[in-house]
Amino acid sequence: MIPFLDLITINAKYKKELKDACARVIDSGWYIMGNELTQFEIEFAAYCGANHAIGVANGLDALILTIRAWKELGKLKAGDEVIVQANTYIASVLAITENNLVPVLVEPNPVTYNLDPEIVRKAITPKTKLILPVHLYGQISPMQEIMRIAAEFNLLVLEDCAQSHGAEIDGKRAGNWGDAAGFSFYPGKNLGALGDAGAITTNDDELAQTLKALRNYGSHKKYENLYRGVNSRLDEIQAAMLRVKLVHLEFETSRRQQIAQKYRADITNPLITLPLVTDELAHVWHLFVVRCEQREALQKYLAALGIQTLIHYPIPPHKQQAYTEYQSHFLPITELIHQHVLSIPLDPTMSNEAIEQVINALNGFNA
């Protein structure tokens, strides 16, 4: 059996370091908002090249709280429009509607799955205030063009970096392009905690201070509340786990890139469309997503060979029960993507033998 992602093996590599870090927290007697979080925030901000990182409870909260902070600072208000690609994971859209802003779902570029600057430009109205590029599957969006459009129309940019830790363009990493960025450290993400965790990165001092208050009841100072905040803190145990795993992230990313390169070189079946890569360092391969018109048949065939695959994602946000008002939107590129995509195993701990097995299986598929 080749699992889609083997979290046991991934974390077993760092078992001793993780257990030591865990013990350090247990023995400290300090479990929330302490040294581990402060250090992780410094280390993760440095990794991204940003001035600030603010730890929160999960990736969804990172996005929700950033939009909320901009509302508190008077930069956004209810009813403002936010441009986001329609083929994203639902969290990107939930962050917008949770704040009573209006998602404007646009078709993605059909080969990169990311925002297409020309389509973004056409979707701008006088109500547009924010662009939310999701660096989907691990490939960073065309940020130079997106930032140029944002400057031209005076729009904010919030990167959804939940799948793209470390992806870069011209040496500048995801999370350091927009006005702010939301990260998830869900266990299966490229940088995964051993539970829920998330963070925001930004170079904006005022935004960072506002976020630090919002995640902790709206309080800058104990028992004084500036905002009606929430409890969305990243606890010391998870911060300590993340500090261990951050040290190894570059190695894991380069292993993902090697495996992806091998897949791209050796999978040659004309029934299967491989992902397009804009630049080798632009993609950190959170997912290796192929397209196939006979997707269901391919998935069954691979399952019979013991190869586990997943679909990211079977139903786009505008077709979800949660968003009935968007059901009639005409988004044919997005809908076709959801019918054709299949994510094949890509795990930094995969053996060369398993990689060969996946390649041979895909090459042997004939519908």
Ligand SMILES: *Cc1c(COP(=O)(O)O)cnc(C)c1O
């Ligand atoms: C995982 C993910 C999120 C949400 O992260 P959580 O930590 O699970 O809340 C947001 N956006 C995208 C694109 C994701 O893949």
